[in-house]
Amino acid sequence: MAIKIERKITNYRVNENEVAGQESAAEKTAAVETDNVIHMHETLQRPEELIGSTYKLKVPEHVSEHAMYITINDIVLNEGTEHELRRPFEVFINTKNLDHFQWIVALTVIMSAVFRKGGDITFLVDELRSVFDPRGGYWSKGKYKASIIAEIGDVIERHLIKIGMLKSIELDNSQQDMINQKREEFERSQGRDTARRSPEQGAQENTPPDDGFPTEAAQCKKCNARAAIMMDGCITCLSCGDSKCG
Numbered sequence: 001m002a003i004k005i006e007r008k009i010t011n012y013r014v015n016e017n018e019v020a021g022q023e024s025a026a027e028k029t030a031a032v033e034t035d036n037v038i039h040m041h042e043t044l045q046r047p048e049e050l051i052g053s054t055y056k057l058k059v060p061e062h063v064s065e066h067a068m069y070i071t072i073n074d075i076v077l078n079e080g081t082e083h084e085l086r087r088p089f090e091v092f093i094n095t096k097n098l099d100h101f102q103w104i105v106a107l108t109v110i111m112s113a114v115f116r117k118g119g120d121i122t123f124l125v126d127e128l129r130s131v132f133d134p135r136g137g138y139w140s141k142g143k144y145k146a147s148i149i150a151e152i153g154d155v156i157e158r159h160l161i162k163i164g165m166l167k168s169i170e171l172d173n174s175q176q177d178m179i180n181q182k183r184e185e186f187e188r189s190q191g192r193d194t195a196r197r198s199p200e201q202g203a204q205e206n207t208p209p210d211d212g213f214p215t216e217a218a219q220c221k222k223c224n225a226r227a228a229i230m231m232d233g234c235i236t237c238l239s240c241g242d243s244k245c246g
């Protein structure tokens with residue numbers, strides 16, 4: 001919008017609120033405390049004490065010799081009020097494996113900064129999960145992991161579900177019943193009732209471990225479990241229930 005100046009400019013004043021990047025800390029704090037509800041914001045001071053959760057990540061030996069310990073510390077905002085929120089504040093990853101030192105430091109510093117910026121930080125999960133290791137991923141607990149970083153994404157998701165920032169992808173009873181029914185039908189159609197992978201088959205490196213899914217199951221594109229079966233012209237996943245007909 002253009003303003004026509006019809007008089008001589010004899011004096012001027014800078015509106016401090018409109019000078020980008022010049023807001024004082026006090027003004028920022030005021031902005032985040034509207035309605036007395038404190039939201040996650042980068043100027044929030046770190047309290048003396050935070051609540052931490054540590055997750056152990058054990059990747060196959062050929063990927064990393066040592067386990068990783070991922071610690072996520074949360075801050076509790078508006079404690080004791082109806083607006084009480086628990087939000088991740090910082091993340092640390094500890095491992096004896098020094099090969100990974102550089103990227104771990106970079107990743108944790110950046111993730112912690114994203115946590116403190118606030119807003120919807122759940123995108124981190126998908127971003128991390130989309131990172132694949134060019135040397136190939138690995139199987140862990142019946143699911144294919146594209147890289148260590150992708151598995152760190154799974155840990156972050158688990159934590160965000162725990163603190164209520166993400167909904168659990170656990171199936172409800174009716175979905176589980178549907179999957180169980182599909183599995184029974186499939187096994188009957190194959191002319192047997194207990195065709196499951198034997199535990200020995202999973203013992204080799206990089207092969208799917210025994211997860212109770214039919215031997216002929218393919219990898220599900222949605223949840224990565226080797227649990228997708230073809231039935232009546234539809235590919236159905238016996239782990240997450242995803243179904244596509246083609």
Ligand SMILES: [Zn+2]
Pocket residue numbers: 220221222223224225227237238239240241242
């Ligand atoms: Zn699936």
